[in-house]
Amino acid sequence: MSDLTHLTISQARAKLRAREITATEITEAYLQAIERANPALNAYVVVTDDKARDMARASDAKLAKGEGGSLEGIPLGVKDLFGTEGIHTQACSHVLDGFKPHYESTVTANLWADGAVMLGKLNMDEFAMGSSNESSYYGPVVNPWRRSRVDTMVMPTTHQGDGGFVSAGGTRTARTLDNAQLVPGGSSGGSASAVSAFLCAGATATDTGGSIRQPAAFTGTVGIKPTYGRCSRWGIVAFASSLDQAGPIARDVRDAAILLKSMASVDPKDTTSVDRPVPDYEAAIGKPIKGMKVGIPREYRVDGMPDEIEALWQKGIAWLKDAGAEIVDISLPHTRYALPAYYIVAPAEASSNLARYDGVRYGLRVPGKDIVDMYEKTRAAGFGREVKRRIMIGTYVLSAGYYDAYYLQAQKVRNLIKRDFENAFTAGVDVILTPATPSAAFGIADEDMAADPVKMYLNDIFTVTVNMAGLPGIAVPAGLDAKGLPLGLQLIGRPFDEETLFQTAHVIEQAAGTFQPEKWW
Numbered sequence: 001m002s003d004l005t006h007l008t009i010s011q012a013r014a015k016l017r018a019r020e021i022t023a024t025e026i027t028e029a030y031l032q033a034i035e036r037a038n039p040a041l042n043a044y045v046v047v048t049d050d051k052a053r054d055m056a057r058a059s060d061a062k063l064a065k066g067e068g069g070s071l072e073g074i075p076l077g078v079k080d081l082f083g084t085e086g087i088h089t090q091a092c093s094h095v096l097d098g099f100k101p102h103y104e105s106t107v108t109a110n111l112w113a114d115g116a117v118m119l120g121k122l123n124m125d126e127f128a129m130g131s132s133n134e135s136s137y138y139g140p141v142v143n144p145w146r147r148s149r150v151d152t153m154v155m156p157t158t159h160q161g162d163g164g165f166v167s168a169g170g171t172r173t174a175r176t177l178d179n180a181q182l183v184p185g186g187s188s189g190g191s192a193s194a195v196s197a198f199l200c201a202g203a204t205a206t207d208t209g210g211s212i213r214q215p216a217a218f219t220g221t222v223g224i225k226p227t228y229g230r231c232s233r234w235g236i237v238a239f240a241s242s243l244d245q246a247g248p249i250a251r252d253v254r255d256a257a258i259l260l261k262s263m264a265s266v267d268p269k270d271t272t273s274v275d276r277p278v279p280d281y282e283a284a285i286g287k288p289i290k291g292m293k294v295g296i297p298r299e300y301r302v303d304g305m306p307d308e309i310e311a312l313w314q315k316g317i318a319w320l321k322d323a324g325a326e327i328v329d330i331s332l333p334h335t336r337y338a339l340p341a342y343y344i345v346a347p348a349e350a351s352s353n354l355a356r357y358d359g360v361r362y363g364l365r366v367p368g369k370d371i372v373d374m375y376e377k378t379r380a381a382g383f384g385r386e387v388k389r390r391i392m393i394g395t396y397v398l399s400a401g402y403y404d405a406y407y408l409q410a411q412k413v414r415n416l417i418k419r420d421f422e423n424a425f426t427a428g429v430d431v432i433l434t435p436a437t438p439s440a441a442f443g444i445a446d447e448d449m450a451a452d453p454v455k456m457y458l459n460d461i462f463t464v465t466v467n468m469a470g471l472p473g474i475a476v477p478a479g480l481d482a483k484g485l486p487l488g489l490q491l492i493g494r495p496f497d498e499e500t501l502f503q504t505a506h507v508i509e510q511a512a513g514t515f516q517p518e519k520w521w
């Protein structure tokens with residue numbers, strides 16, 4: 001049965017439609033895999049097994065009649081940020097203890113309408129704030145990937161007895177997995193870990209400054225943040241509303257295209273969702289990229305970037321060139337201001353969005369001597385360190401006297417960043433290629449990151465620009481580092497041109513192959 005969990009969505013879809021397997025069988029295989037692996041990986045915070053079985057049964061009834069949607073019978077995991085009716089939705093925060101919404105987010109409703117089966121809610125950084133999944137109230141998620149060491153042994157040439165038997169000698173290599181646990185990235189760490197470890201066929205995720213693409217890169221999976229407005233934000237717990245976008249994490253580019261097609265829609269309940277038809281993204285896969293103009297932004301060559309990342313980038317450039325693309329150097333001159341500006345805009349919006357958690361309307365309430373005391377005690381107990389840090393930064397940059405110096409400036413910088421991209425695209429660039437992250441996955445409880453939050457924020461250096469400009473970006477696995485850990489490349493496209501991203505990412509995937517962790521859990 002466990003083999004069923006190794007099918008990609010497109011493979012499972014074909015087998016389900018051909019009645020070679022049933023939705024119940026594949027769902028049971030995933031539930032068993034979760035039961036076995038979750039104590040080690042902590043990817044799921046809730047497993048909705050009864051619901052999964054009911055949904056699978058309903059899918060089987062439809063499939064038996066030759067009916068069903070595009071995802072009929074496909075088991076998925078859902079990031080805990082998505083409101084799921086009657087089911088635990090806590091953004092992995094203590095402050096939302098016991099919260100079960102009476103509504104379903106538009107994105108998840110779209111998936112269920114297309115026949116997908118819900119396996120459970122996935123772990124994440126608290127309120128999506130983080131790049132390591134260590135700020136979750138439910139504890140860190142473990143990356144299924146581990147560093148490995150390659151030992152080369154020189155085998156001596158041996159002689160045996162008078163017969164003069166001679167062994168060939170030479171070298172032998174052995175790969176040993178390191179025991180150190182690594183982060184899966186964040187904030188969608190549960191989604192990335194679960195997809196990579198075969199604990200769901202695909203997962204929903206969100207990306208405010210890199211939360212889909214960075215964990216995808218850290219786990220050898222594919223993650224796309226679509227254009228702002230492509231997926232409805234309705235029913236998703238808000239972090240920074242002008243930046244938040246939902247998207248999928250999947251095992252390959254085709255699966256990501258299938259999932260995004262289902263998740264995306266125009267929604268009157270979210271005024272920022274855009275009224276444009278959702279194309280058949282899968283149709284873009286396999287289309288040649290001959291003549292496509294690929295921009296390489298010189299400002300993404302940041303100080304201290306490891307040689308391995310530069311080498312990966314060069315490899316990506318060579319693959320696209322070999323496939324007939326034209327490579328052009330471009331300049332995005334305001335890139336270096338993106339990270340500081342993001343860490344003003346995002347906390348500012350967060351401080352406003354998170355004001356609603358007051359102990360009255362949702363979740364946790366810690367009694368106090370009066371209402372103000374109750375607010376204070378609830379918020380002090382309910383929010384974790386990183387969330388408190390962002391609320392304080394956000395409140396500060398919005399306060400009278402500082403608003404102009406910080407928030408207003410950051411908004412201006414945001415416009416300049418957007419204009420940089422517009423200039424590149426109007427000059428004829430079709431897609432931009434960059435590394436997805438400045439490093440491979442790092443260790444859980446990494447001392448440097450824990451001591452200095454800015455080090456953690458630097459994880460977002462290549463991804464935040466895309467959110468600031470509202471553009472689509474995809475992370476696609478492109479190789480392994482010297483320690484055997486996955487590394488990803490990022491492609492950035494024109495607004496609403498996700499098709500070009502899938503088309504180009506598929507070329508990289510074809511050249512690089514797909515990557516699976518060695519099973520230890």
Ligand SMILES: NC(=O)C[C@H](N)C(=O)O
Nearest residue numbers: 128129130208209210211
């Ligand atoms: N939410 C995100 O996109 C993650 C980003 N690292 C942040 O902490 O803001």
